Amino acid sequence: xxxxxxxxxxxxxxxxxxxxxxxxxxxxxxxxxxxxxxxxxxxxxxxxxxxxxxxxxxxxxxxxxxxxxxxxxxxxxxxxxxxxxxxxxxxxxxxxxxxxxxxxxxxxxxxxxxxxxxxxxxxxxxxxxxxxxxxxxxxxxxxxxxxxxxxxxxxxxxxxxxxxxxxxxxxxxxxxxxxxxxxxxxxxxxxxxxxxxxxxxxxxxxxxxxxxxxxxxxxxxxxxxxxxxxxxxxxxxxxxxxxxxxxxxxxxxxxxxxxxxxxxxxx
Amino acid sequence: xxxxxxxxxxxxxxxxxxxxxxxxxxxxxxxxxxxxxxxxxxxxxxxxxxxxxxxxxxxxxxxxxxxxxxxxxxxxxxxxxxxxxxxxxxxxxxxxxxxxxxxxxxxxxxxxxxxxxxxxxxxxxxxxxxxxxxxxxxxxxxxxxxxxxxxxxxxxxxxxxxxxxxxxxxxxxxxxxxxxxxxxxxxxxxxxxxxxxxxxxxxxxxxxxxxxxxxxxxxxxxxxxxxxxxxxxxxxxxxxxxxxxxxxxxxxxxxxxxxxxxxxxxxxxxxxxxxxxxxxxxxxxxxxxxxxxxxxxxxxxxxxxxxxxxxxxxxxxxxxxxxxxxxxxxxxxxxxxxxx
Ligand SMILES: Nc1ncnc2c1ncn2[C@@H]1O[C@H](COP(=O)(O)OP(=O)(O)O)[C@@H](O)[C@H]1O
Ligand SMILES: [Mg+2]
Numbered sequence: 001x002x003x004x005x006x007x008x009x010x011x012x013x014x015x016x017x018x019x020x021x022x023x024x025x026x027x028x029x030x031x032x033x034x035x036x037x038x039x040x041x042x043x044x045x046x047x048x049x050x051x052x053x054x055x056x057x058x059x060x061x062x063x064x065x066x067x068x069x070x071x072x073x074x075x076x077x078x079x080x081x082x083x084x085x086x087x088x089x090x091x092x093x094x095x096x097x098x099x100x101x102x103x104x105x106x107x108x109x110x111x112x113x114x115x116x117x118x119x120x121x122x123x124x125x126x127x128x129x130x131x132x133x134x135x136x137x138x139x140x141x142x143x144x145x146x147x148x149x150x151x152x153x154x155x156x157x158x159x160x161x162x163x164x165x166x167x168x169x170x171x172x173x174x175x176x177x178x179x180x181x182x183x184x185x186x187x188x189x190x191x192x193x194x195x196x197x198x199x200x201x202x203x204x205x206x207x208x209x210x211x212x213x214x215x216x217x218x219x220x221x222x223x224x225x226x227x228x229x230x231x232x233x234x235x236x237x238x239x240x241x242x243x244x245x246x247x248x249x250x251x252x253x254x255x256x257x258x259x260x261x262x263x264x265x266x267x
Numbered sequence: 268x269x270x271x272x273x274x275x276x277x278x279x280x281x282x283x284x285x286x287x288x289x290x291x292x293x294x295x296x297x298x299x300x301x302x303x304x305x306x307x308x309x310x311x312x313x314x315x316x317x318x319x320x321x322x323x324x325x326x327x328x329x330x331x332x333x334x335x336x337x338x339x340x341x342x343x344x345x346x347x348x349x350x351x352x353x354x355x356x357x358x359x360x361x362x363x364x365x366x367x368x369x370x371x372x373x374x375x376x377x378x379x380x381x382x383x384x385x386x387x388x389x390x391x392x393x394x395x396x397x398x399x400x401x402x403x404x405x406x407x408x409x410x411x412x413x414x415x416x417x418x419x420x421x422x423x424x425x426x427x428x429x430x431x432x433x434x435x436x437x438x439x440x441x442x443x444x445x446x447x448x449x450x451x452x453x454x455x456x457x458x459x460x461x462x463x464x465x466x467x468x469x470x471x472x473x474x475x476x477x478x479x480x481x482x483x484x485x486x487x488x489x490x491x492x493x494x495x496x497x498x499x500x501x502x503x504x505x506x507x508x509x510x511x512x513x514x515x516x517x518x519x520x521x522x523x524x525x526x527x528x529x530x531x532x533x534x535x536x537x538x539x540x541x542x543x544x545x546x547x548x549x550x551x552x553x554x555x556x557x558x559x560x561x562x563x564x565x566x567x568x569x570x571x572x573x574x575x576x577x578x579x580x581x582x583x584x585x586x587x588x589x590x591x592x593x594x595x596x597x598x599x600x601x602x603x604x605x606x607x
Contacts (some may be wrong), residue, residue, distance in 0.1 A: 005377065012374045016363065023362040023403060089358035093419075096322055097375045098347045 006106070009099040013107025014114070017081060021115055027077055032119040035070045036126050039063070042190055043130045053192055056223025063127040064217035064224070065189035068209050070123055071152050072184050074116040075159030078108055079172045082163025091265050101265055102258070105160060112156045113149070120148060135221030144219030147239060151212055154249040161253050164260035188213050188224075193235075205232040208245035214238035275300045275335055275427050275458040276321060282329035283316050283482075290316040292482035293330070298427075298460055298475075303453050305473035306462040313482035314462035315355055318431050321460070322352045335426050348376075351420030355431040355462075357412045361405030365396050365415050368404055369422055376423035383422075390418040394448060410441030414448060428452070430461040434468060446471060466490070466568065478578060485578050494568070502547050504536040504554070505563040512536070515559050522546075522553035535563070 021028050039062065042050075047058040085091050085104075094104050134141045166172050186200055187193070187209035196204050204210050215238035217224040234241040276298040283291040291313045298304045306314050319325040321332055323343040331338065337345040360368050366387050373383025391400040394414040399407065404415060413433060420428055433449065434442040449472055453459065463469050469476045470490035478486040478493065486493060494500075502523060506515045512529065519527040519536050523546055527538035540546040547566045554561055 008377075009375060012371060016360065016371055019367065020362045088361070089354050089356055090360060092324060092354055093352075093358045093372075094375070095324055096347055096350065096352045097372070098344050098377070099375050 006100055006103055009103035010106035010110060013094075013104055014110040017108055017111030018114065020081065021111075027080065028115060028118060031070070031073060031077060032122050034073075035066050035119060035123055038069070038190075039066055039123070039126050039130060046190070050191055050195075052223050053194060057131065059127075059131045060133065060222040061192075061217065061224065062190065063123070063132040064215075064220065064222055065187070065209075065213040066123055066127070067120065067148060067216050068151075068187075068212040069184045069189050070119050071116070071148050071212065072155055072180060072209060073176070074112065074119075074152050075155040075162065075180075076172060076176055077115060078112040078156055078159035079162035079166065080169045081108060082160060083166060083169055083172060086163075086264055087168070095265055101262070104265075105258070105261055109153075109156050109160070112159065113152060116152050116156075117149075120145070132222070136219060140219050140221065143239075144216050147212070147215055147219065147242060151208075151242060151246050154246040154253075157250055157253040157257050161257040161260055164257060164264045183207065184209050202232075206234050208242055211235070211238040211241040211245070215242050273300050274298070275302075276304075276332070276460060278317075278321065278330060278332045280330035281317065281320055281327050281332065283313075283320060283325065284328050290482050291320070291327075294479070294482070294484055296321075296477070296484075298458065300458050301456045302475065303457075303459045303461070303473045304475045304477065305469035306460065306477050306479055307464070307466060307469045308462070308479035309464060312479045314479060315431055316482075317479075318352070318429050318460070318462060322350060322429050323347055324352075348423070349426045350429060351423070351425035351427075352429045353413075353416045353420045353431060353433060355435065357416035359404040359407070359412050359415050359419065361403065363404060364401050365391060365404050365407070365411075365418075366400040368415060368419060372419050372422045378423065386422055390421060394418045408441070409437055410444055413437060413441070413445055417445075417448065426458060428457055428459045428461075430459060432462050432464065435464060442468075466493075470568075480578075500540055500543065500566055500568055501537050502540050502550050503530075503563065503565045503567060504550065504561060505534055506536070506554070507560040507562050509534075511559050514557070515554060518553045518557055518559065519550050522550045540566075 042062050043059045047062065050058055052058055052061045091104065095101065136144075162172055162175060166175065186196075187204050187207040189209060193201055193204040193210060211234050214224050214235060216222075218238060274297055276296060278294060278296040281291050281294040281296070282289065294313075294317060296304075306317065308314050316325070320327045321334065321339070323339045323346050326340070331340070333339070334346045335349050337349070339346050359365075360371070363371065369387035369390055370380075370383045373386050374380060376383075378386060387400075388397075391397045394417065396411065396414060396418065399411060404412065407415060417430070417433065420430070430449075434445050437445060446468070449459075449461075453472055459472075461468075461472065474489065476486075476488065476490055476493055477484050502519070504515065504519055506512060516527050516529060516536055519538055523538045523540050523542070525538050525540065527536050529535070530537050538550075542549070544566060547564065551561065551564050554564075
């Protein structure tokens, strides 16, 4: 199968996913409204009670965390989409076509990246409205968005794996609320890690959601807790640490996801 | 290339197991080009499992399959280019319109966008979906979904069509509409392998019928040959006065020249006949002469259940019930699809 044909096939599948989102925007609005609610809630309700060590605006602190959480949750859309494709027989129909099996995954992944950036864009606008500003240079800021893209790519593999292992959108939701939701809270997403007690603090310090949040704050020139408040290596080098995690996630989940997909698409 | 060019599908010794259970237990099959073959069997007989192997969706544990000369194991893509497959549960994309469904499949068959669009328009017209073509398929009725599903299998003008229970779950009107569509396909000379639980459907559409049970072919032939084997039609009588049931059974037996029985529900007398309407008239006359009032008198073809009873000694409903009790059932194959 020529690469050109492969990309063409994947793009047809990607367009299908984009149409799905247009016809059924609930998925996307869920992924967007929830973080906007968090921005408003934390900026106006809890924000006053949380102080950022070393000074600085809590609203500026907040956005890095919101971005990180949005990116991490980006895996649910593709997971739900795949469970649906499996239960409706769409995967089987694709398999009777003369296309590569992985073009189906590739197309879904392309769409997931494109769709995943909608909430990020909306979050940026919401941030600007509540007083978040980028204080760094253009390159640093672009680096921030590139980092999001990289981590999102990693999370898409997690999503594919979930979509192949779990049997229904409800099961995906279950994993979301019992698994990923807590992980995004035990991090510097909403509060500086040094406010957390003992073990939780250590967990949060090494949590990639913390490093992603921190790296984004750094890239955007927003206040963070790195300086002096913790000597964890992960917090000293948040961007590098985040990228290492992204690489590790892809290295572990991509082969598993491809194998799991081969199984659900097999017999 | 293997096999003669006039053989569209050839399977030898097909076996598929799921754990301990053998879903397909050694099936041989040959379908000539331009012919229509029906695989008739109750729920759980192994029809879907067999079709999935023929369409490259699942690898046989034993045996070989070639479709239009290409081996499914080694030339799956060549096979896929030449076949259309409509799964048992119509797999239309509910969030796309009918037209978008067809265009997408055309593009994935590498027709190119323009030709894919042209093809979609032609197919929508052919399947009476032009009006509904720009509505989301999730809003279609069961019959429309089946028609769209069928249209979808034809996008790339396949050489061989596989239709897994194309009318199961449809109401009689929608079934009739679909049969009409299938009639025109058959008349156009398409090679079709379809599975069904309805003898009537197999009889109407197919040249050759394979009766399957427990993953084996238990009978094969034209509808007429099969019916001859199992005694053709039945006369069915319901008498008003149940007190005269025994007397009526004797009268019916004498008039039909065969032993009549009271069916398991206990209301109808049934007797096999090959005498057609004349035999039915004779039965009616005998009962009238004796003054036995009749609520119903009908001539009907054997049901799948009766075919099964005759061929296997157990009923199709039993076979389906056993299959339902089996482990690891796939999605969307619940009960409620038992034989007619
Ligand atoms: N994926 C599967 N795993 C385990 N058992 C299966 C699977 N698919 C089918 N079976 C079993 O194989 C038998 C044949 O099923 P199937 O081919 O769907 O029959 P039919 O299409 O004739 O109703 C049934 O007993 C069914 O439960
Ligand atoms: Mg079936």
